[in-house]
Amino acid sequence: MTASVCLEKVTCTFASRSGEGSYTAVRDVDLAIEDGEFVSVVGPTGCGKSTLLNVAAGLLRPSSGHVKIHDEPLVGINRRAGYMFQAEALMPWRSALQNVIAGLEFRGEDGENARHRGAEWLERVGLSGFGDRYPHQLSGGMRKRVSLAQMLILDPQILLMDEPFSALDVQTRQLMENELLELWSADRKSVIFITHDLEEAISLSDRVVVLSAGPATRPIGEYVIDLPRPRDVSEIRLAPRFIELHDRIWHAMKDEVLKGYQQTRNRTAP
Amino acid sequence: MRRKLWVWQVLLLVALFAVWHVATHPELIPPVVWDNPSRAAFFFGEPLKILKVMGDWFTGGEIYPHLWVTLQETALAFVIGSVLGLAIGLWLGLAPFASALLDPYIKAANAMPRVVLAPIFMVWFGLGIWSKVALGVTLVFFIVFFNVYQGVKEVSPVVLNNATMLGATRRQLLRYVYLPSATSWVFSSLHTSVGMAFVGAVVGEYLGSAKGVGYLIHMAEGSFDINTVFAGILVLTIFALVLDFAVSAAEKRLLVWRPTQGETEQQL
Numbered sequence: 001m002t003a004s005v006c007l008e009k010v011t012c013t014f015a016s017r018s019g020e021g022s023y024t025a026v027r028d029v030d031l032a033i034e035d036g037e038f039v040s041v042v043g044p045t046g047c048g049k050s051t052l053l054n055v056a057a058g059l060l061r062p063s064s065g066h067v068k069i070h071d072e073p074l075v076g077i078n079r080r081a082g083y084m085f086q087a088e089a090l091m092p093w094r095s096a097l098q099n100v101i102a103g104l105e106f107r108g109e110d111g112e113n114a115r116h117r118g119a120e121w122l123e124r125v126g127l128s129g130f131g132d133r134y135p136h137q138l139s140g141g142m143r144k145r146v147s148l149a150q151m152l153i154l155d156p157q158i159l160l161m162d163e164p165f166s167a168l169d170v171q172t173r174q175l176m177e178n179e180l181l182e183l184w185s186a187d188r189k190s191v192i193f194i195t196h197d198l199e200e201a202i203s204l205s206d207r208v209v210v211l212s213a214g215p216a217t218r219p220i221g222e223y224v225i226d227l228p229r230p231r232d233v234s235e236i237r238l239a240p241r242f243i244e245l246h247d248r249i250w251h252a253m254k255d256e257v258l259k260g261y262q263q264t265r266n267r268t269a270p
Numbered sequence: 271m272r273r274k275l276w277v278w279q280v281l282l283l284v285a286l287f288a289v290w291h292v293a294t295h296p297e298l299i300p301p302v303v304w305d306n307p308s309r310a311a312f313f314f315g316e317p318l319k320i321l322k323v324m325g326d327w328f329t330g331g332e333i334y335p336h337l338w339v340t341l342q343e344t345a346l347a348f349v350i351g352s353v354l355g356l357a358i359g360l361w362l363g364l365a366p367f368a369s370a371l372l373d374p375y376i377k378a379a380n381a382m383p384r385v386v387l388a389p390i391f392m393v394w395f396g397l398g399i400w401s402k403v404a405l406g407v408t409l410v411f412f413i414v415f416f417n418v419y420q421g422v423k424e425v426s427p428v429v430l431n432n433a434t435m436l437g438a439t440r441r442q443l444l445r446y447v448y449l450p451s452a453t454s455w456v457f458s459s460l461h462t463s464v465g466m467a468f469v470g471a472v473v474g475e476y477l478g479s480a481k482g483v484g485y486l487i488h489m490a491e492g493s494f495d496i497n498t499v500f501a502g503i504l505v506l507t508i509f510a511l512v513l514d515f516a517v518s519a520a521e522k523r524l525l526v527w528r529p530t531q532g533e534t535e536q537q538l
Contacts, residue, residue, distance in 0.1 A: 057435060059431055079437070082435065083431070087428045089429055091447065091450070092527055093450045093451070093454060093527045102446070103436035103437055106436055106438045134526065134527040135527075136527070150432075150436065151436075
């Protein structure tokens with residue numbers, strides 16, 4: 001099997017705002033995602049998880065290190081990847097349907113065919129009949145569904161997801177997680193799923209990568225999740241194996257989370 | 271409740287005219303400020319006469335060509351000023367070096383009272399409508415320009431990144447993200463910029479022209495015909511109200527995607 005995304009010794013250093021000194025968000029990160037693998041990356045808040053994802057997307061060039069997509073070095077934007085952002089990313093002046101087909105339009109596939117496919121995707125994410133609503137007329141969960149359809153309509157081989165459901169309430173979130181698993185299992189894309197929620201990470205993934213607290217974040221542990229599929233995210237949380245895995249990973253994470261918490265406290269303290 | 275408010279608003283208008291009428295009509299009340307009872311009428315006009323002048327204008331059809339000219343000037347100034355403001359705002363918003371270079375000049379041009387340019391425009395464009403359009407353009411341009419410039423700077427980076435990941439080229443970003451975003455800022459300044467276009471047209475007419483409502487006012491002023499001056503002012507006010515109403519209607523249609531307060535979200 002070839003790795004669909006491979007980060008080799010990736011380091012990202014940012015110049016600090018004051019102009020003097022610099023901040024290293026991630027240092028010497030090696031991360032490989034197999035074809036069709038669902039990998040979650042968990043870590044304490046503010047540890048540079050999104051930085052890694054931006055590097056894989058080609059939105060951010062690492063200060064040093066290499067990114068390979070299907071064994072080819074990544075130049076510019078990663079055209080094989082779809083990205084789902086944590087914040088609102090829909091164009092507010094476009095209706096749900098127009099948002100879904102935006103990527104097709106960028107490719108020059110305009111017109112009836114594109115609209116037809118857009119409507120199909122809206123149906124698949126449970127939003128048929130909502131095509132002409134504008135984002136502000138949709139609930140948070142519905143907007144996430146539109147984002148999902150917007151990404152998946154382009155049929156990317158790699159999905160990059162940056163805490164996509166963190167803004168949703170628990171019930172909506174579990175619904176969306178199940179739907180994501182269902183859509184994913186249909187054609188097994190490679191997924192990098194960023195989250196700070198360990199339960200979400202375990203219930204969705206094949207593998208969980210734990211990051212250390214920032215600065216200079218690096219992976220400190222990898223755990224294969226051998227839970228059977230298909231899964232139901234709310235049921236699987238009660239399985240004994242789930243609790244066992246959760247305990248193990250949580251033990252490894254705890255110190256880092258405390259470290260990260262301490263740092264954010266120091267940063268905000270006067 | 272809304273209907274009742276409407277009635278009160280009309281009543282207030284009537285009351286204002288009544289007070290005006292009584293205060294300026296000689297012999298209705300004893301003179302308080304002036305010894306000569308017709309002095310008040312000389313300075314403040316008489317509502318009945320003013321309404322008669324307006325009635326004659328509209329029934330006789332004398333006012334329509336003037337209104338038409340003022341409307342043309344306003345519309346042209348608005349369209350040209352907006353397009354220029356949009357184009358240059360987009361350009362400078364996306365070109366940091368050019369914007370840094372031109373920054374002091376733009377600030378200076380904006381700080382300058384642009385009405386003083388009117389005589390120059392008269393020389394350049396003559397007494398026809400184009401000198402008024404030019405004056406209006408200088409007023410509209412800066413409002414639209416600053417709005418668009420700010421709008422471009424404030425386009426959500428997430429929306430931009432998202433469009434980039436969906437495969438948008440730099441050109442497509444401009445067309446599908448920056449332009450709609452900037453246009454929405456143009457629309458949000460619609461009331462102000464239409465108002466400014468109107469101000470430019472009327473002030474230009476007032477300073478020198480052969481047609482337009484501003485010209486009517488200027489002529490009447492020359493012959494101390496205060497009633498006609500007031501009639502012109504009232505016509506302009508009504509005209510501005512109609513214009514504002516039209517803008518509101520256009521805004522409602524063009525900005526459907528904007529969240530309005532109190533609108534309920536549709537829960538799935």
